[in-house]
Amino acid sequence: MPGALAPRDLPVIAAHLGYDDVRRFADECLLASDGAKVRMESRVVSLPTLVPSPGANGFCRFLKAGRCTIHAVSPFGCAYIDAHMPDLEFTRRANALYAELLADRDRQGEYTTLCEELRAGGRNAPPLEKRRYHLEKAIRKEMG
Numbered sequence: 001m002p003g004a005l006a007p008r009d010l011p012v013i014a015a016h017l018g019y020d021d022v023r024r025f026a027d028e029c030l031l032a033s034d035g036a037k038v039r040m041e042s043r044v045v046s047l048p049t050l051v052p053s054p055g056a057n058g059f060c061r062f063l064k065a066g067r068c069t070i071h072a073v074s075p076f077g078c079a080y081i082d083a084h085m086p087d088l089e090f091t092r093r094a095n096a097l098y099a100e101l102l103a104d105r106d107r108q109g110e111y112t113t114l115c116e117e118l119r120a121g122g123r124n125a126p127p128l129e130k131r132r133y134h135l136e137k138a139i140r141k142e143m144g
Helices: 009-016 022-029 087-106 110-120 128-143
Strands: 030-040 043-052
Touching: 009 022, 009 110, 022 030, 022 110, 030 087, 030 110, 030 128, 043 087, 043 110, 087 110
Parallel strands: none
Antiparallel strands: 030 043
């Protein structure tokens, strides 16, 4: 399950892949995801995210022969979030991502705009629950 990009990941990964236009990179390589629903005081806020689109094999487009081709500039969700980490550490790291997403949303930044444009264009990731199910299934298979 590809990790979500943080707003600061966009220009870094795009440049690493040779794109001089972040919008073109997003159009060709990313999907809009439902992202997370986060409780903020007395309300729940939806924070859509951008995730790598799948390659022909259904896995992350940047995973080739079992290796990440953008490892040196991994997205936040890959570099800092791990399915095996303790809940407290996951929460701490996820909250850092949520803060960055919320700040971008509040200023109607490039990340938020790209999420909206991809969604409007039908470039949507499968629902998070479906992706999580497939990840858990893969982990169970790996564990034997």
